Amino acid sequence: MARDLIVSTTPQETRVALLEDGIVSEIFIEREAHRGIAGSIYKGRVTRVLPGMQSAFVDLGLERDAFLHAADVFEELPENLLTAEEVAAARSAPIEERLHEGEEVVVQVLKEPMGTKGARITSHVSLPGRYVVLMPTVEHVGVSRKITDDEERRRLKAILKEIRQERGGGGLIARTAGQGRSPDAFIRDGRYLSRTWDEVRALASRQRAPTLLYREPSLVERLLRDLLSDEIAVIRLDTEGAFQRTLELVRALEPALAPRVRLHNGPSSVMEEFGVAAELERALRSKVWLPSGGHIVINQTEALVAIDVNTGRFVGKDHLEETLLKANLDAAREIVHQIRLRDLGGIIVVDFIDMEERRSRREVLRALEQELRKDRSPTKLLSVNEFGLVIITRKRVRQSLERLLLQSCPYCAGSGQVKAVSTVCAEIYDEVRKLAADMMGQRLQLRVNPEVARALAGEEASVLQSLGDLVGAEVQVQSDPLLHQEQFDVVPM
Numbered sequence: 001m002a003r004d005l006i007v008s009t010t011p012q013e014t015r016v017a018l019l020e021d022g023i024v025s026e027i028f029i030e031r032e033a034h035r036g037i038a039g040s041i042y043k044g045r046v047t048r049v050l051p052g053m054q055s056a057f058v059d060l061g062l063e064r065d066a067f068l069h070a071a072d073v074f075e076e077l078p079e080n081l082l083t084a085e086e087v088a089a090a091r092s093a094p095i096e097e098r099l100h101e102g103e104e105v106v107v108q109v110l111k112e113p114m115g116t117k118g119a120r121i122t123s124h125v126s127l128p129g130r131y132v133v134l135m136p137t138v139e140h141v142g143v144s145r146k147i148t149d150d151e152e153r154r155r156l157k158a159i160l161k162e163i164r165q166e167r168g169g170g171g172l173i174a175r176t177a178g179q180g181r182s183p184d185a186f187i188r189d190g191r192y193l194s195r196t197w198d199e200v201r202a203l204a205s206r207q208r209a210p211t212l213l214y215r216e217p218s219l220v221e222r223l224l225r226d227l228l229s230d231e232i233a234v235i236r237l238d239t240e241g242a243f244q245r246t247l248e249l250v251r252a253l254e255p256a257l258a259p260r261v262r263l264h265n266g267p268s269s270v271m272e273e274f275g276v277a278a279e280l281e282r283a284l285r286s287k288v289w290l291p292s293g294g295h296i297v298i299n300q301t302e303a304l305v306a307i308d309v310n311t312g313r314f315v316g317k318d319h320l321e322e323t324l325l326k327a328n329l330d331a332a333r334e335i336v337h338q339i340r341l342r343d344l345g346g347i348i349v350v351d352f353i354d355m356e357e358r359r360s361r362r363e364v365l366r367a368l369e370q371e372l373r374k375d376r377s378p379t380k381l382l383s384v385n386e387f388g389l390v391i392i393t394r395k396r397v398r399q400s401l402e403r404l405l406l407q408s409c410p411y412c413a414g415s416g417q418v419k420a421v422s423t424v425c426a427e428i429y430d431e432v433r434k435l436a437a438d439m440m441g442q443r444l445q446l447r448v449n450p451e452v453a454r455a456l457a458g459e460e461a462s463v464l465q466s467l468g469d470l471v472g473a474e475v476q477v478q479s480d481p482l483l484h485q486e487q488f489d490v491v492p493m
Helices: 084-092 150-167 183-206 219-227 240-253 255-260 276-283 320-342 358-372 401-405 421-439 450-457 461-471
Strands: 003-009 013-020 023-031 041-050 055-059 066-069 104-111 120-122 132-135 140-143 171-174 211-214 232-237 261-263 287-289 295-300 305-310 346-351 379-384 389-394 444-448 475-479 488-492
Touching (some): 003 219, 013 219, 013 276, 023 219, 023 320, 066 104, 132 183, 140 150, 150 171, 219 240, 232 240, 232 255, 255 261, 276 320, 276 401, 305 320, 320 358, 320 401, 358 379, 421 461, 421 488, 444 450, 444 461, 450 461, 461 475
Parallel strands (some): 003 232, 066 120, 140 171, 232 261, 305 346, 444 475
Antiparallel strands (some): 003 013, 013 023, 041 211, 287 295, 295 305, 346 389, 444 488
């Protein structure tokens, strides 16, 4: 599978699209004024310890305190190294015995702040490099599960054990990019990460909480660190400065791939030329049409993401079961595509079209599982046959595209609905009826939204007549575009 990275930079933000065989699969956006903090390391101060929830809140100097669960708290030991037995002992102790208010702790951000929730943090630090992940607070040696060759796994573990012995302990994991690499590449990566951790600890010993100790690299640097391989066919950038910085970084990481870094000079923007802009607009809509003529509807809520599959215009040819199976298979591919594209996380509930045959349901699940293997984020799949639902859980680290690029509608307060005009007219009648005894014989003026004014002059004219009967006088309507559709004023004249 050929992969392309399309990068567009402005002084305000950086946008990167990952194309797989020419199709936009993932979109990443980082704004300079609001850079993400996932992966960053802070020295924070404990503000509250909650024994009943076995958790604590920690001030990192952000808008909201971060959340630290008891399972993510590790006792401070010399050199910050914990054996498996010490980890178990630390986790068995209640949080009130391990933390107290005012205590300063070094923590790493696991999840970005989302909505009204603060960041999720851990004191179990992990520093990813090109080939190695360093975990200085645990004793562990592991290899990426994507490396399946047993001999290669044994070779990599032997290399990591040597690095671990050199630095005096700690945890190390070989990343997928390290497959087939020489021991020197791992040693260089491990030493660089060890120096980074030493700098973090030294800074923590000098600075008072709350303070930032380490920030994750920029978006482009992170993606090159995690994705750069022979599968990347080309990296296109639209500014000279970003092109030069990326070229230098690729030369340092993978010199042989440097010719694949190219500067875009076309008449249109790089995002428009490769279809990224159109795909981004499509990703912000709730309804997505399928090639067969069916469609899916995606709704994000506070608790979960709901995805509904509909046949739409697709009516098939002969058999109903084949028609439904074709629609569901199309939907399965598009659902995973949209999950990756929109960066949806947490609990995702998919309501496929009901099918009678168990064989058909299994085929749809297999198709969904196959598509999910392309996703870099950890996912789990669960079928609920009694209701015809499929539940997907996907690790959520950052805000989805929708939450990042959109804001709640100020008119409807984010609900997506306002009171119907007929409902507002009924409320006007109820309000005047309550005041009728005090306004008998007085002319009234109704200040209403233009939509309500049009209704009172048309299909709701009977309401206006009834109001006149209530007060025994003329009732005038004044249209006011500054009023919300649900607002109105009753003014005696």
